[in-house]
Amino acid sequence: MEITVTIAGRETTFKKTGGTMRRFKSKFGREWFAELDKIARMQRKAAETAKAEGLDIEKAADTKKKRGKKAAEEEISEEQIYALSAAIAQYDSDPYYDMLYIMAKEADPDIPDTVEDWLDTFDDFPFLDVWMQVSPMLSREMSIDPKNGSAAAAKPAN
Numbered sequence: 001m002e003i004t005v006t007i008a009g010r011e012t013t014f015k016k017t018g019g020t021m022r023r024f025k026s027k028f029g030r031e032w033f034a035e036l037d038k039i040a041r042m043q044r045k046a047a048e049t050a051k052a053e054g055l056d057i058e059k060a061a062d063t064k065k066k067r068g069k070k071a072a073e074e075e076i077s078e079e080q081i082y083a084l085s086a087a088i089a090q091y092d093s094d095p096y097y098d099m100l101y102i103m104a105k106e107a108d109p110d111i112p113d114t115v116e117d118w119l120d121t122f123d124d125f126p127f128l129d130v131w132m133q134v135s136p137m138l139s140r141e142m143s144i145d146p147k148n149g150s151a152a153a154a155k156p157a158n
Helices: 020-028 033-054 057-067 069-075 079-089 096-105 115-119 125-138
Strands: 004-009 010-015
Touching: 004 125, 010 096, 020 033, 020 079, 020 096, 020 115, 033 096
Parallel strands: none
Antiparallel strands: 004 010
């Protein structure tokens, strides 16, 4: 699967193949699924923290989809944006950057050989915006293809 995202005015392609997870482990020494789980836990906690501060992330995301980024920003006060930023800042951003980097490297082997050097090629890198556009590609990993079997079929019989 591939998706192209505009980052700092430049189109960047992200690609996920069957080998992406292994390349991730080779490069960073961490398990892909463990990092996805870590990201999911961090996002849930950040959403809870932001909600406690009065920011409804789901509503803001829905507004952004329906009416655009400017409308969503108008609905969110600076205090709420600060609360969300503070909630997110408590967590480790490395899994996001590392996964995005591996998928960008899959799409373009000529990008720099380190995450830092790749990130330096952008004037700005809004990783949460990029992640939100790329992450739907990852949800397929957690599903079961009916042609290949089902969760019920994978269970051992008692």
